[in-house]
Amino acid sequence: VHLALILEPVLRGLSAGALYGLVAMGLTMIFGVMRVINVAHGELVMLGGYGAYFLWTVWHIGPIAGLALVIPAAFLFGMLIHLLLVERVASQAEISSLMVTFGLSIVLWSLAQIAFTANFRSIRYLGQAVNILGVYLPANAPVIFGVSLMLSLLTSAVLARTPLGRAIRATSQNEGLAQACGINCRMVRAAGFGIGTALAAAGGVLVAVAFVIYPQIGLSYIGKAFAVAVLGGMGNVTGALAGGLILGVVESIGAEVFTAQIAQVFAWALIFVMLIVRPTGLFGAPE
């Protein structure tokens, strides 16, 4: 009985944590490619969630199939944001890109509030209980864990093994040299931003299944994503997954010990602690 008591929050935390890792991977990747923190990353999660929600309620497309539509749409949307806004300020002082993406974040959530109302929405999908290691969890929990893990590994593989991944890494390491080798750095950065956006939106689809979505959800997800990215080392894509699992478990146990509301603060507190203790992340310097 006691083991199940501890195991339940841990398993719940791992499922949520894989999702956090997925979202944070998008944030850390955008940072790695162009040294920009996308403050509107949480709003991209929110938009992904609404995309899946409307696919589900209007066209009865399940969230897992919905991912196949949301991911390419988000990729194109991200490229568009990058080319219109971020590319113009990426080379300037950090304050410019921070303020532009902060402005974008407010524009996106207030538009969402107008278009979708402030109501809480969620996708009821695989809600029945299943027995995992003696703990009853909703059936969507292992699915979310698996999908997040797969998408994370897929992203790592794309970065490590494909020509696009090589171009992205080359651009982030030495832009001048990459350009000299015939890489179109502008489009590569746009693709990087697109992939980051797609990861955030994919995370949002899973958020709509596991939790709820509403227009102002972005603020808490930029907090979680940033905490996870700092844990894993900013710019370290595989570190983000590990960081996500850690935050998920810590939050889940925190919600048991204190309240769910207090657990929401853990991510922010973790940012502070990490910045003081180990700003380069748990796994050393990525750069």
Next chain:
Amino acid sequence: MTAVAVARAPRRPAWRPALGLLVLAIVAALPAALSPYGLSVAVTVCFYVVLAEAWNLFSGYTGYVNFGSAGFIGLGAYGCAVMIWKFGWPWPAALAAAAVVPTAVSLVALPALRVRGAYFAIAMLGFAETARVLCGSKYLEPVTNGSVGIPLTPGLGITGLFYLMAATAAATVAVTYAVARGEAGLRLLAIRENEAASRVLGIETTWYKGAALLTSAALTGVAGGIFAIFLAYIEPDAVFSASLTLQTMLMAAFGGLGTVFGPVVGAVLLTLVIQALSTYLLQWDFVVVGAVLIAIVLLIPEGVLPRLQRRFAHWRHRGL
């Protein structure tokens, strides 16, 4: 950070003190001239002057972007409201608490100054969010009344509130002016341009950054306290709202970061414009505010006032 102009005039024009006196006279006469509604708009204008200028005093001069302005406002509002509601303090003492509480709590945030740029910005966003959640949580409920909020009736009329807010605004501008014209301003700007180099030159960067952040927190906190009395009722989501931070940054950036009077111009102009448009914009107000912030950073990164000053200097050169 070369895009942001440094407003350090080589010589001070003679009309400056006269203009200052004129502004003071107009402000003193405003309560007689305005309706209660007009006066409440004037309070809001002065509130944003404090916010934008105090934000500029730290972020504009050091280049550390503070996303946690709402944290200072909320802590100031709660510092003031709790003292009046829970402990029955008179409002002057409560306003002192409004300055002390955010400053004291900001001591926790000082270690975040170890990291620059986005790290610092997000850490401060977390600072404000943590303060919001804790103020509304059941653990602080005996003091803060939790998410229910606190009603306030300290017996201060709108005229009194206006003079208080205007005096705070004047004090904030005066502090920024003194800092900017003195050596401290140069040191803060040196931190913004190249922190490592300024440390090599013997500037105690940590001390200067910390002092600027705490001063900014105290001034913003006082404004938050007066704002709480003005609202007559506060709850965590209202006084810790991230949109307060957004408007603050927008006004400071619009007027010109790292200048003394830019944020004042930005706050006055934009508050009036937003007030005037609010009946037409309805729920679109934040869409417009956010879009304008983006447009300003992309199109006039140095701010409106420095750009106008440059124009003006150009004319002067041609003998016009």
